[in-house]
Structure formats: structure tokens, C-alpha cells
Amino acid sequence: MKTVQIGALVTLAALCSAAHASPHSLTYSQVSVAPGTFVTIGGTKFVAVQVPVRQFTTDKRYAVRFLSPLINSAVGGDFVQGHLITQHSTDLLQNANATIDTFPARIEVSDGRTYSVNTVPDPLTFDLTNRLQVEGTASATVQVKIGDTLLIFIGYLTQTDQDVDLGPDKYSGTPAATYGKYVDPVGLIGQANGMDKWIDYIRVIPLN
DSSP: OHHHHHHHHHHHHHHHHHHSOOSOOOOOOOOOOOTTOEEEETTEEEEEEEEEEEOSSSOOEEEEEEEEEEEEOTTSSEEEOOOOEEEEOOSOOTTOOEEETTEEEEEEEEEEEEEEEEEEEOTTTOOEEEEEEEEEEEEEEEEEEETTEEEEEEEEEEEEEEEEEOOTTOOOOGGGOOGGGOOOOGGGTSTTTSHHHHGGGOEEEEOO
16 A cells, blocks of 8 residues: 555656756766665665666667665565656657766656655554654656657655654644654755665666
8 A cells, every 4th residue: 555655646746846846956977786786775775677678669679777666575575666667759858957878868856745644553552543644755757768769767765754643533733743853855865865866877778
């Protein structure tokens, strides 16, 4: 369920970044690692994955590499869910602001915060209770144009700003709010340990 919620938030963040100018920007500085390399960014563990890509109408082939988050499984071990979206497009890439492996690219970033009141089981009694959960987010959308194919990468990082038990049948989180913790999640964006580092691992390698 959490994966679905995160996916929805990332999609929403991407739509918001398209509609409104972000106060932040990212810079691509290529980092090349082998598939299977583990990288930790912003406290999230990623693994480098590589997928085969072919253009839609010509036999141009590529090895495309990027970082995918590792998801901890309740049955033990980490699971990878590495997704690359492609679209058939003959249009030029609009507003390109980077180059990735000689190909024109557009890199966008957005940051925000979600405020939720969620009903969950109490970890000790397993009785249902309501919790105020506040989470800072940052997402990056990278588009790369290769011939008649548009590659779309989406990455995200989150941080917990507050997670507090309100009690059963309590629906207002305002009395429990710690507003001082709700600060700009700029740390999820920076080159040292944020989305600006995540984008550097994207590679688009021609094979023929």
C-alpha cells in the first residue's frame, strides 16, 4: 500500500513541478557505476539497474542505467522495483537544460510536504489509532530524447518531519503539531545527499 501512495505522491509532485516554477535546480555530473552497485542517498538505499531500450521505429539499441530504490520486504530481504517510462515522440525536446551521454535532456525538481491523519494499528496493542504524519518530499523528473523515443526517469526522497499518535477517534492534528520541524526539505535536493546526486547516475549508452 505504501508503494502505491508514494507513486501517487511522486506523480502529483511531477505534475505540480510542470505547472509551477521550482525555486531549486539540479546539475548533472555523470557518475558511472556497474549494475548491482549499491548507493545510499538521503538515508534511502538504491541499487544501479540497467534495462535494454530500443527506439520505436528504428533498430537503435541502448543500455539505460539508473538508480532504483530498494524496498524492504516483510518476508526478509530487499526488493528492487526499477521502472523506466518511454514515449514514442518525434517532437524535439522542449526546454532542454542538460546533456546526458550526448543526448538532450530536461531535468526538473520539486519539493513539498504531505500532512496526513491516518488510521493505523497501534504497534503494541494492535488496536486502531489515528496518527498525525508529516513528511517532506523531493522528486526529480529527467527526460532524455533519443531519436523517436523519449525516456522519462522519476526519482524521489522523503523525510519524516513528524509522526505522533493522536489516539482513537481523534481527527485533529493541530494540537500535536510541532511547526518548528516543518522546514524547507532542501537537504533532499542537494548534491551531497539528495536528488542532485541521484540524477548523476543516469546513463544512456548506445549499443549499435
